[in-house]
Amino acid sequence: MEVELKRMLTDLQNLKTSLSDPSHQASIDQIRLCVENLTSLAMAGPTRRTKVKDMSAEVVDSNPYSRLMALQRMGIVDNYERIREFSVAIVGIGGVGSVAAEMLTRCGIGRLLLYDYDTVELANMNRLFFRPEQVGMTKTDAAVQTLSEINPDVVLESFTLNITTVQGFETFIASLKNKSFRQEKEGTGVDLVLSCVDNYEARMVVNQACNELNQTWMESGVSEDAVSGHIQLLIPGETACFACAPPLVVASGVDERTLKRDGVCAASLPTTMGVVAGLLVQNTLKFLLKFGNVSPYLGYNALKDFFPTMAMKPNPQCSNGACLERQKEYMLIKPARDAAAKAKMEEELSTIEIPIHADNEWNISVVDDCDANIVNTQSSDALPEGLVHELPNADVYEQQQPTTEESIENVDDLEDLKRKLEALNAH
Amino acid sequence: MRVSEPKKGTTLRFKTESCREIIILRFLSLGLELRTTMEGWDPTTKSTLTQIPLLTVKAGPRDGAAWTQRLKEEYKALIAYTSMNKSRDNDWFRISAANPEGTRWTGKCWYVHNLLKYEFDLQFDIPVTYPATAPELELPQLDGKTHKMYRGGKICLTVHFKPLWAKNSPRFGIAHALCLGLAPWLAAEIPILVDSGMIKHKDDAVSTSEA
Ligand SMILES: [Zn+2]
Numbered sequence: 154m155e156v157e158l159k160r161m162l163t164d165l166q167n168l169k170t171s172l173s174d175p176s177h178q179a180s181i182d183q184i185r186l187c188v189e190n191l192t193s194l195a196m197a198g199p200t201r202r203t204k205v206k207d208m209s210a211e212v213v214d215s216n217p218y219s220r221l222m223a224l225q226r227m228g229i230v231d232n233y234e235r236i237r238e239f240s241v242a243i244v245g246i247g248g249v250g251s252v253a254a255e256m257l258t259r260c261g262i263g264r265l266l267l268y269d270y271d272t273v274e275l276a277n278m279n280r281l282f283f284r285p286e287q288v289g290m291t292k293t294d295a296a297v298q299t300l301s302e303i304n305p306d307v308v309l310e311s312f313t314l315n316i317t318t319v320q321g322f323e324t325f326i327a328s329l330k331n332k333s334f335r336q337e338k339e340g341t342g343v344d345l346v347l348s349c350v351d352n353y354e355a356r357m358v359v360n361q362a363c364n365e366l367n368q369t370w371m372e373s374g375v376s377e378d379a380v381s382g383h384i385q386l387l388i389p390g391e392t393a394c395f396a397c398a399p400p401l402v403v404a405s406g407v408d409e410r411t412l413k414r415d416g417v418c419a420a421s422l423p424t425t426m427g428v429v430a431g432l433l434v435q436n437t438l439k440f441l442l443k444f445g446n447v448s449p450y451l452g453y454n455a456l457k458d459f460f461p462t463m464a465m466k467p468n469p470q471c472s473n474g475a476c477l478e479r480q481k482e483y484m485l486i487k488p489a490r491d492a493a494a495k496a497k498m499e500e501e502l503s504t505i506e507i508p509i510h511a512d513n514e515w516n517i518s519v520v521d522d523c524d525a526n527i528v529n530t531q532s533s534d535a536l537p538e539g540l541v542h543e544l545p546n547a548d549v550y551e552q553q554q555p556t557t558e559e560s561i562e563n564v565d566d567l568e569d570l571k572r573k574l575e576a577l578n579a580h
Numbered sequence: 581m582r583v584s585e586p587k588k589g590t591t592l593r594f595k596t597e598s599c600r601e602i603i604i605l606r607f608l609s610l611g612l613e614l615r616t617t618m619e620g621w622d623p624t625t626k627s628t629l630t631q632i633p634l635l636t637v638k639a640g641p642r643d644g645a646a647w648t649q650r651l652k653e654e655y656k657a658l659i660a661y662t663s664m665n666k667s668r669d670n671d672w673f674r675i676s677a678a679n680p681e682g683t684r685w686t687g688k689c690w691y692v693h694n695l696l697k698y699e700f701d702l703q704f705d706i707p708v709t710y711p712a713t714a715p716e717l718e719l720p721q722l723d724g725k726t727h728k729m730y731r732g733g734k735i736c737l738t739v740h741f742k743p744l745w746a747k748n749s750p751r752f753g754i755a756h757a758l759c760l761g762l763a764p765w766l767a768a769e770i771p772i773l774v775d776s777g778m779i780k781h782k783d784d785a786v787s788t789s790e791a
Contacts, residue, residue, distance in 0.1 A: 271731050317707040319641050319683050354716060357709040418728060418736035472712060544746040567648060570655035577662045578674045
């Protein structure tokens with residue numbers, strides 16, 4: 154465009170000198186001015202804002218954080234600017250993860266770690282975030298491109314890898330442990346891990362990593378028929394881990410027998426994914442900035458607009474070894490934690506003298522935590538309405554005692570067995 | 581179809597002296613449970629499945645010596661399954677470990693449709709959470725050719741596979757995944773892919789010029 158405008162200016166100049174009639178001079182000058190203006194506009198290109206040092210609460214249209222800082226002025230959040238200290242890892246940059254990443258970026262999160270091994274395809278365009286011109290790029294690269302334009306203040310780190318492989322898992326663990334962003338932080342280098350993957354296998358891997366690292370995380374999922382979803386908070390040792398019980402999903406109410414699966418793996422809708430991403434990031438903001446109630450489990454049934462909630466205690470017989478270790482640690486610190494929580498509650502109660510809204514027009518009451526649906530994973534407690542287990546429990550199965558059978562097995566040599574299979578394969 | 585799962589108390593337990601009897605009875609107990617959860621599977625798959633040895637060591641690729649023990653069991657099950665297929669004249673795959681740790685496997689699988697053999701590369705990694713989760717089987721040459729596939733050529737398993745795997749973890753291994761996951765997938769998808777022209781037989785060009 155710049156080249157064409159330049160040529161136009163030259164043409165105008167030539168026209169002006171070649172015209173003998175001075176009456177046209179004024180209009181030619183006017184056109185020239187116009188073209189010069191267009192040129193300077195074209196030269197400026199898309200405007201990229203520069204980084205800001207401090208989040209300002211000043212209400213001017215050039216301040217990207219004014220509406221967020223207003224949350225603090227209104228008393229919803231104590232200290233919004235703390236958001237810049239937090240690191241959030243997002244595993245899976247698909248229909249939910251990419252939107253969650255954009256929301257956190259616009260909120261001014263300190264640092265985002267993005268994990269995915271996939272590339273952007275045209276088939277992704279029914280979902281939000283990615284654009285057709287990004288087809289072929291890795292999802293992590295495309296996300297970094299868009300997010301850094303939206304908010305250059307956010308530190309973005311991307312990892313193009315598959316966390317379920319042994320090698321990918323090691324890199325995943327090491328990246329979560331890395332504390333270079335905020336050295337004084339206790340525990341790992343991240344404040345929260347968000348699982349936005351689309352399959353059970355990858356969720357179990359995030360669960361494994363977070364149990365080993367004692368890292369709090371949130372799970373999210375959208376059903377394969379695209380009409381239900383859920384988010385879940387997992388605190389190792391304190392709440393059920395992802396392996397403590399078969400995964401809990403929202404019953405869509407569609408009969409499995411009438412669901413036609415021929416020719417397709419999964420359906421998806423930008424709406425359901427957007428709703429779930431919104432619920433996930435809302436819970437994330439409440440968890441990080443300490444406001445409102447952080448939901449332990451929140452389901453979404455799109456067909457009935459029904460939102461079931463519940464909480465799950467860890468399973469003392471969980472098949473995950475790291476989960477059992479975290480449970481033991483939690484039991485040790487539990488009495489001290491309970492005492493501190495009680496003292497804090499009493500202190501808060503003594504400061505509240507009169508109810509803020511005396512008339513309570515909407516008949517809203519505060520529900521005590523004890524009344525929530527808390528389900529024991531090891532018992533066969535009935536699940537809250539609208540929730541079902543996605544998979545059955547593993548059968549009770551006793552590991553073999555070291556018997557004569559095992560001693561015979563130990564005689565087997567791995568190389569021998571390999572050769573035997575290769576011999577079979579050769580024919 | 582969703583079938584109510586049996587109560588934990590109904591799991592059969594046996595006490596016998598001879599190892600042989602234990603094994604036979606364990607198959608029987610699996611068979612009983614399969615009747616409640618295996619609706620939707622064809623009779624051949626069902627009968628084949630019960631004859632693949634079950635595994636006992638619950639160990640994944642990060643578990644050191646225990647993983648080596650598990651690998652031995654994987655080989656035994658694969659040897660038994662391959663031998664069985666050969667004896668029944670239903671040989672349909674080759675698979676071997678692609679690295680010394682036994683965490684990556686590569687090979688071939690094939691399917692005969694209208695008397696023509698269609699062969700594909702087969703590959704998968706053993707996930708870090710194995711055997712709680714099954715390996716994700718990949719047919720990279722068919723990536724992008726069918727909707728019954730996730731990116732990277734990972735086959736889309738039926739609604740019946742994951743519940744059965746979860747229920748039988750850690751007793752199912754690679755051989756079971758091939759029998760329950762890949763075999764039914766090939767039987768369902770290859771005829772469609774061939775008939776729709778998405779895949780061509782390797783000799784197709786030759787045979788048409790001869791004709
Ligand atoms: Zn657990």
